Amino acid sequence: MTAVPPAAAGLDTGTPHPARVYDWFLGGSDHYAADAELGQQLVALDASTKYCAQHNRWFMQRATRHLAGTAGIRQFLDLGSGIPTEPNLHRVAQSAAPGARVVYVDNDPIVLAHAEPLLAGTDAGASTFLQADVREPDRILELAASVLDFDEPVALSLIALLHFVSDEDGAREIVARLVDALAPGSHLVLSQMAGDWDTERTDRAVQMYKAGGVTLVPRSRDEVLRLFDGFDLLEPGLVWPPDWRPELGVAEVRDGTEVPLYAGVGRKR
Numbered sequence: 478m479t480a481v482p483p484a485a486a487g488l489d490t491g492t493p494h495p496a497r498v499y500d501w502f503l504g505g506s507d508h509y510a511a512d513a514e515l516g517q518q519l520v521a522l523d524a525s526t527k528y529c530a531q532h533n534r535w536f537m538q539r540a541t542r543h544l545a546g547t548a549g550i551r552q553f554l555d556l557g558s559g560i561p562t563e564p565n566l567h568r569v570a571q572s573a574a575p576g577a578r579v580v581y582v583d584n585d586p587i588v589l590a591h592a593e594p595l596l597a598g599t600d601a602g603a604s605t606f607l608q609a610d611v612r613e614p615d616r617i618l619e620l621a622a623s624v625l626d627f628d629e630p631v632a633l634s635l636i637a638l639l640h641f642v643s644d645e646d647g648a649r650e651i652v653a654r655l656v657d658a659l660a661p662g663s664h665l666v667l668s669q670m671a672g673d674w675d676t677e678r679t680d681r682a683v684q685m686y687k688a689g690g691v692t693l694v695p696r697s698r699d700e701v702l703r704l705f706d707g708f709d710l711l712e713p714g715l716v717w718p719p720d721w722r723p724e725l726g727v728a729e730v731r732d733g734t735e736v737p738l739y740a741g742v743g744r745k746r
């Protein structure tokens with residue numbers, strides 16, 4: 478860690494938070510000792526964890542490149558956006574479509590602390606950050622409607638987010654509510670930790686997160702497929718992140734290691 482970031486208002490730096498643990502995986506500098514400690518435990522459990530985080534990030538970039546390019550999407554709602562890491566979603570979208578409008582949502586106050594650089598997009602486009610919890614979908618839709626026109630297609634991204642939302646907290650219902658607000662031709666971009674791959678290791682990761690006070694909910698392939706109800710999955714379907722349209726990648730590193738997150742993009746019927 479190069480420098481300790483100043484604590485943003487409302488930030489509990491003494492316990493790990495998914496946004497900051499992920500920042501640690503990606504080699505960023507916006508995390509604290511508690512985040513690094515959990516990150517180190519997870520890497521000791523599975524040495525490919527950082528590689529997996531990076532590939533999840535590259536999946537977001539390739540999916541956004543496709544959506545803003547070939548698919549012609551001009552509006553993006555990115556929930557659980559994370560601490561900005563270059564290139565962030567709006568940069569990828571606006572380099573293909575300068576007028577693209579992007580709304581980011583995250584519940585970690587540290588992401589809000591980074592809102593200013595995050596918002597530096599193109600003159601033609603717009604990018605906005607909302608601090609909100611995905612468990613409040615109605616509030617998110619209402620706030621996002623000041624930037625996005627929900628009568629037109631929107632790309633909704635839930636990338637490496639839903640494995641932090643339990644079924645008890647209504648993960649499926651939240652997705653259904655968000656999706657219901659989307660016009661036909663909208664897209665859902667999703668990645669989620671697999672629950673039916675090396676279950677022993679996955680269970681240990683769940684326990685490590687739990688000890689840090691974080692709920693981690695791996696899901697099976699069938700459970701993830703059900704989240705795409707009402708959508709046609711684009712080729713190549715629901716796959717590990719490195720296998721989703723690798724030809725759209727820029728300067729990615731691949732060594733064949735498995736990345737056990739289900740990743741896919743669907744188009745709303």
Ligand SMILES: C[S@@+](CC[C@H](N)C(=O)[O-])C[C@H]1O[C@@H](n2cnc3c(N)ncnc32)[C@H](O)[C@@H]1O
Nearest residue numbers: 496499557558559583584585610611636637641
């Ligand atoms: C693993 S990071 C993924 C970041 C980004 N989507 C990506 O894939 O590169 C998960 C993000 O979800 C956010 N998050 C977790 N639970 C959330 C919730 N209930 N509401 C909003 N954001 C949440 C975390 O703060 C974190 O930034």
